[in-house]
Amino acid sequence: MSKTQLFDLDGKIAFVSGASRGIGEAIAKLLAQQGAHVIVSSRKLEGCQHVADAITAAGGKATAVACHIGEMDQISQVFAGIKEQFGRLDILVNNAATNPQFCNVLDTDLGAFQKTVDVNIRGYFFMSVEAGKLMRENGGGSIINVASINGISPGIFQGIYSVTKAAVINMTKVFAKECAQFGIRCNALLPGLTDTKFASALVKNDAILKQALTQIPLKRVADPSEMAGAVLYLASDASSYTTGVALNVDGGFLS
Ligand SMILES: NC(=O)c1ccc[n+]([C@@H]2O[C@H](COP(=O)([O-])OP(=O)(O)OC[C@H]3O[C@@H](n4cnc5c(N)ncnc54)[C@H](OP(=O)(O)O)[C@@H]3O)[C@@H](O)[C@H]2O)c1
Numbered sequence: 001m002s003k004t005q006l007f008d009l010d011g012k013i014a015f016v017s018g019a020s021r022g023i024g025e026a027i028a029k030l031l032a033q034q035g036a037h038v039i040v041s042s043r044k045l046e047g048c049q050h051v052a053d054a055i056t057a058a059g060g061k062a063t064a065v066a067c068h069i070g071e072m073d074q075i076s077q078v079f080a081g082i083k084e085q086f087g088r089l090d091i092l093v094n095n096a097a098t099n100p101q102f103c104n105v106l107d108t109d110l111g112a113f114q115k116t117v118d119v120n121i122r123g124y125f126f127m128s129v130e131a132g133k134l135m136r137e138n139g140g141g142s143i144i145n146v147a148s149i150n151g152i153s154p155g156i157f158q159g160i161y162s163v164t165k166a167a168v169i170n171m172t173k174v175f176a177k178e179c180a181q182f183g184i185r186c187n188a189l190l191p192g193l194t195d196t197k198f199a200s201a202l203v204k205n206d207a208i209l210k211q212a213l214t215q216i217p218l219k220r221v222a223d224p225s226e227m228a229g230a231v232l233y234l235a236s237d238a239s240s241y242t243t244g245v246a247l248n249v250d251g252g253f254l255s
Contacts, residue, residue, distance in 0.1 A: 006238040010035035013086045014235065017069055017127065018096025020047030022196035023146065023224045027093055030228035031235060032060035039082065042096060043068045069096050069123030070115065079130040088138045091235045092131035094124040095146040097164075102201065105159035113160050120164035125171060128186070132179050140183020144234045145172050146227075147188045149250050169246050176244030185243040187234045192250025194222040217252030 014031045018024035020042040032038045032055040040048045040055070040062050048064035055062035063085075067078040082089055098119040101112035128143050135141030150158055151165030168188060175186035193212055195203050202208050203221055213219055230249045233239050248254050 004238075007232055007236045008035055009091070009232075009236060012036040012090040012235075013039070013082075013088055014091035014093065015039040015041060015082065015089060015131065016093040016095055017041050017067065017123075018146075019093075020044065020051055022198060023191060023194060023227045024093070024095040025051050026224040026228040027095060027231045028062070029055060029058075029060075030225075030232050031091065031093075032062055033058070034232060034236070036091065036235075037061035037063070037086070039063050039065055041065045041067045041078070069094075069127055070098070070119040072122075072126065075123070075126050075130060079134065083134060089131050089134045090138070090141045092127060092135075092141070092143045093146065093231060093235070094127050094143070094168075096123070097146070097148075097161075097198075099158060099161040099198070101160070102157045103159075104157060108160055116160045116164050120161070121167050121171070124168055128171070128175055132175065132182070132184055135184050136179075136182040140185075142235050142239075143172075143175060143179075143184065143186040144231050145169075145186070145188045146231075147172070147190050147246065149190050149192050149248065149253055151188075151190060151246075152248075152254055172246065173244045180243060185234075185239070187239070187242060187244065188246040189227060189230055189234065190246050190248045190250060190254070191227050192216065192222060192248070192253045194224055194227060196224055215253055216250070217255065220251065222249070222251065 019028040045066040052062035052064040147168040148165040150162040154162035172188040
């Protein structure tokens with residue numbers, strides 16, 4: 001009996017935003033391990049190159065590309081480059097997001113509001129539009145949006161961030177419904193509290209962490225690598241009949 005090929009990504013081209021560290025790095029490394037050529041992206045090229053070098057040193061295929069997903073011209077440029085270099089895109093993981101202000105919702109600063117919307121909503125949306133056009137030309141693909149449990153149950157003092165994550169869950173359904181006819185699937189991952197730089201204000205503060213753990217049935221935070229398996233499932237043929245879902249990977253928080 002031979003092993004399943006359902007999770008193989010040989011010959012696939014995958015783009016992962018926010019892949020220089022944290023959850024995105026773990027996703028990029030697992031997709032490459034399964035055979036994909038991974039375009040490792042974030043704002044700063046140096047961190048991406050470091051991850052791409054680690055992938056190639058381990059025998060995988062990777063390219064580092066800088067792209068600020070809050071800047072429309074950078075999104076256009078990056079997709080022009082993908083088209084020229086690879087001529088196709090099979091997997092897009094929208095993972096890079098921002099959360100610049102922790103405060104009561106009544107104290108929301110207009111600049112922080114705008115930045116959060118530009119990156120977390122407009123960025124995910126137009127990255128998906130550009131990727132979708134390329135995928136349509138090649139008969140299909142898989143888009144995975146890293147949303148958050150906050151998109152279902154808002155985090156305290158994370159008002160506008162939580163609003164954008166709810167929008168990402170709805171955006172996922174929009175692309176799933178309208179792009180299914182092109183062979184494109186679109187699904188969301190909803191991570192729970194994960195030990196990254198992004199969550200360090202929560203994870204590294206003993207009092208906050210203790211309080212958070214009371215709400216997590218598994219009684220621990222996640223390691224970034226624990227998000228990657230779910231993304232591999234959504235990226236690969238193993239999920240060929242799955243589209244429009246929001247998959248909680250949260251230690252039971254939302255249950
Ligand atoms: N950690 C958690 O507890 C948690 C929970 C729920 C959901 N999430 C979600 O998981 C995703 C990844 O978060 P993480 O915890 O892995 O964060 P992280 O460790 O801080 O990594 C963030 C990544 O995004 C990049 N980035 C930030 N702003 C960007 C922009 N405007 N354009 C392009 N790249 C950008 C960063 O690199 P540069 O600085 O080089 O740009 C970095 O590679 C986010 O969507 C977040 O909302 C995280």
